[in-house]
Amino acid sequence: MNPDRSDLKQALGLQAYVDREISARERCRVEAVMLKDPKARDLVRSLGGISELIRAGEPEACLTESREFYWSAIERQIRREAVVSQDSRGFAGWVRGHGWLRWALPALGAVVVGVLLLVLQPSGWRSATVAALSLNREVESVSEDTSTFTFRSVHSGMSVVWVQVRQDF
Amino acid sequence: MSQRIDYPSLEDVGLVAASKRGDLMAFEELVARHRDKVFARALSMVRNPDEAMDLSQEAWVKAWQRLVQFQGDSSFLTWMTRIVINLCLDYLRRQQRTRSESLEQLEEDSGGVERQMPPVEARPAENLDRQELRKRIDVALAQLSHEHRTVLILHEFEGLEYKEIAKRMECSTGTIMSRLFYARRKMAVLLSEVRKEGYL
Numbered sequence: 001m002n003p004d005r006s007d008l009k010q011a012l013g014l015q016a017y018v019d020r021e022i023s024a025r026e027r028c029r030v031e032a033v034m035l036k037d038p039k040a041r042d043l044v045r046s047l048g049g050i051s052e053l054i055r056a057g058e059p060e061a062c063l064t065e066s067r068e069f070y071w072s073a074i075e076r077q078i079r080r081e082a083v084v085s086q087d088s089r090g091f092a093g094w095v096r097g098h099g100w101l102r103w104a105l106p107a108l109g110a111v112v113v114g115v116l117l118l119v120l121q122p123s124g125w126r127s128a129t130v131a132a133l134s135l136n137r138e139v140e141s142v143s144e145d146t147s148t149f150t151f152r153s154v155h156s157g158m159s160v161v162w163v164q165v166r167q168d169f
Numbered sequence: 170m171s172q173r174i175d176y177p178s179l180e181d182v183g184l185v186a187a188s189k190r191g192d193l194m195a196f197e198e199l200v201a202r203h204r205d206k207v208f209a210r211a212l213s214m215v216r217n218p219d220e221a222m223d224l225s226q227e228a229w230v231k232a233w234q235r236l237v238q239f240q241g242d243s244s245f246l247t248w249m250t251r252i253v254i255n256l257c258l259d260y261l262r263r264q265q266r267t268r269s270e271s272l273e274q275l276e277e278d279s280g281g282v283e284r285q286m287p288p289v290e291a292r293p294a295e296n297l298d299r300q301e302l303r304k305r306i307d308v309a310l311a312q313l314s315h316e317h318r319t320v321l322i323l324h325e326f327e328g329l330e331y332k333e334i335a336k337r338m339e340c341s342t343g344t345i346m347s348r349l350f351y352a353r354r355k356m357a358v359l360l361s362e363v364r365k366e367g368y369l
Contacts, residue, residue, distance in 0.1 A: 012346045015353075019324070021331055050357045054325045057299070059307035061209035063222065067201050070226070074200060075193065077230045 014040055018047045181245040189236050196236075200229055203246050207253050213322055214257040216311055224260060228253035250327065258337060261315050309359035317352035324349055 010033075016022045017030040034040045063070060152159040176184065176198040184202075187195035207228060212221035231252055232239075239248050310318050319338065323329045331349075335342045 008347070008350075012343075012350055015346065015350050016331075019331070019349075046357060047353060050353050050360070051325060053302075053360065054306060054321065054353075054356060057302035057306035058326050059209070059213055059303050059310065060205075061212045061221075062205045063208050065222070067204075070204060070222075071197050071200055074226050074229045074233075075197070077226070078193070078233050081230070081234070 010040070011043060014044050015047055018044055018051065182241065185236070185239060185241070185245055188233070196233055199245065203249060204229075206246060207249055210250050210322075210326075211253050211257055213307075213310065213326075214254070214315075214319060215260060216315075220260065224256050225253055228256050231256070254323070254327070255337070258319070261319065265315075305360065306356075309356055312359060313352055313355060317348055317355065320345055320348040321352045321356070 013022070013026075013030060014034075017027060022030070030040075034044060151161075174187070174195070176195055179187070179195070179198070181199065181202070184195045184199045188199065204225065208221055208225040211224045211228070212218060215221050215224065228249065232249055235252075239245065310321070313321065316338075320334060323334045323337065324331075329337070331342045331345050335345045338345065
């Protein structure tokens with residue numbers, strides 16, 4: 001049988017019959033069609049035959065690796081993931097035990113980042129940056145090894161920084 | 170005084186219960202007992218022994234982590250097989266993305282090669298050595314596109330219904346029915362060629 005698009009629907013219906021994927025009422029309707037149509041009967045027989053043959057010959061495969069070798073990789077992974085999950089559970093549990101840490105940790109992180117930014121900036125660059133942040137203008141940094149230009153627009157809430165390595169040393 | 174447990178003498182139910190209590194040795198016995206079947210399912214789907222071994226080992230790790238979810242509604246092996254099938258489907262999806270296999274190619278696989286469905290009489294016990302039949306079917310399965318092969322495996326070997334296959338393969342029931350039809354038709358052609366050689 002060579003089902004065209006129009007025949008495909010009927011073929012799939014016959015297949016659903018073979019696979020017992022249709023209701024009892026539908027089964028009666030398909031059986032009525034089969035009584036009148038020898039091609040439908042042939043297709044049902046072929047579909048059933050190939051299905052039975054495939055099931056009878058399900059391929060088997062055996063691992064060539066030894067029991068110990070195969071298991072060792074599984075055991076390693078199980079132990080590794082158990083340690084990871086215990087570690088993460090340990091820290092999470094500690095944070096949960098101290099409820100105030102939930103908001104204090106992010107706040108502390110933000111403060112540390114802010115302080116580091118201020119401390120690590122060269123003094124001249126810092127003043128230029130502060131000036132640029134407060135004014136709507138372009139500034140040139142006084143860093144020795146790089147040229148930095150910062151532009152901040154308060155109106156549009158945007159800062160643009162150009163950083164360029166100096167070519168003269 | 171602790172008593173030594175004779176793991177090989179325990180049934181799967183007992184080993185699963187012990188594993189749920191954290192007994193890794195009980196779980197190792199389950200692995201040893203079913204590893205070939207789990208590996209065989211992975212191999213039938215991905216057709217690569219190394220990948221199949223990795224996926225089957227990954228499935229065992231997942232099974233250990235989710236053991237508490239196993240309620241015994243099906244056999245342990247059925248549950249394990251479902252896990253490895255899901256991993257294989259994920260693997261095949263990832264492969265699919267990198268392979269750029271197009272829908273047109275799939276259409277060609279579906280209708281281009283096999284134009285007829287030859288009649289197939291299933292009397293393997295009478296006509297053919299079972300091992301030879303398995304080998305022939307394996308060779309034929311290897312010639313299908315992975316979409317067709319997967320549908321066939323899930324339906325014929327795992328006994329999943331159309332709807333369940335559609336859910337797992339993330340497509341419509343109609344697509345599954347169509348893929349199954351074309352997969353069977355191609356298998357019929359491939360196995361009828363075997364028959365001409367005198368095996369069927």
